[in-house]
Structure formats: structure tokens, C-alpha cells
Amino acid sequence: DAKTTQPNSMESNEEEPVHLPCNHSTISGTDYIHWYRQLPSQGPEYVIHGLTSNVNNRMASLAIAEDRKSSTLILHRATLRDAAVYYCILRAVYNTDKLIFGTGTRLQVFP
């Protein structure tokens, strides 16, 4: 199963943009790139996903490199409620379709 690599932690100030990087150099052509976040004492929450093109939704944007070996989750204006652990995961939809979670990036947001 393809793996992802993320920094252990990042910091941001409120109202500033945050760029969370993820490397997935062994991604296969049918793997979707998923991002989830987990607030303390809660289950993971789906944020966004993409295959090849950049994606936007109300929560965030996802920028995918042309070779698909890396991606970046963009929070346009961080809020205190965005403090969480963010997981970048590859979903192999034509395999066993299980998500393999790494240790994620813990994002701290300062007022």
C-alpha cells in the first residue's frame, strides 16, 4: 500500500493561510488523495479529496502536483477551531479500499 509522509507539527496564527504538505511518491494512477482532520476526542472528519486536478470546497483547497507525488492542503484563513491533527491518506479504490492512516500533522493555531 502506498504511504504518505507529513511533518509532525506546524504552527500558524489566526487569520493567516496555512499550507499543509504531504508527500506520496509511490502513489498509483488510481489512488485518490484524501485529507481528514481529527479534533481532540472526536473521530476523523473528511476535509477534501482529489485525483489529479486541484479541488476547492467550503473547508479548504487541495493542490496536487502535476506528477501527483505530492499535495498541499490549504486553509485560507486559519481559525482556532482549525487546530487539529490533519491526515493525508491515499484511497486505493480499486484495491481493498481501506484507508491507511499515518501519524498526521498536528496544527497549532495561535490567537
Add this chain to the structure above:
Amino acid sequence: DVKVTQSSRYLVKRTGEKVFLECVQDMDHENMFWYRQDPGLGLRLIYFSYDVKMKEKGDIPEGYSVSREKKERFSLILESASTNQTSMYLCASIHKQGTGGGYTFGSGTRLTVV
């Protein structure tokens, strides 16, 4: 609002007890999953199911079994609870393979085995 509901938020059980963790989803999803989450180890897949009556082992199935008698319900069973099964248990669901969409997770059940 779509939901995955786990029956208990917190559970305390004794060693050797049979424990049932229930998960219900209201989204008509085909695929359902049980994970456990431990500090430093992240989320690990225990079992998953693609359809009623179907089940597949995940990465750490030992000591667990599952049941999927109805599409909306996926139960995790600890046949004889042990202290090393103290953990946060998370249920998730998603539409069938190939759709690319996001998983929905429950809020988790924190199980303590004493």
C-alpha cells in the same frame, strides 16, 4: 445531516467479558470499517465489510470478530476482552468502491478493559 452513530461513547469492561460495539449509519453506504486508535500508532484497521454478511480482515483482526446482518449496522465483537484491547474504537462508512468520495466516521467509543 448524515451520520455514523456509535452506541457508546465510553465503556468500561472486565477482562474476559464479551464486548459488543455497535455502529449504525444512515447513508445507505455499502462499505463499513472498524479502526482502533492508540497513541503513537495512529489508526489501524481491524475489520471491514463491503456488503451484508460479508467481512474482511484488516491489519489487526486477532481477538476481534464482526457481524453485518443489516446494511446499516456493523458490530465489532471482542470475544474475551483483554487489557491490551483498551483503546479508542472508530467506525467509518463510505459508498462502494470506485466512487472516490470521503469516509464518514463516528465519534468513537473509548473502551477501557480492567
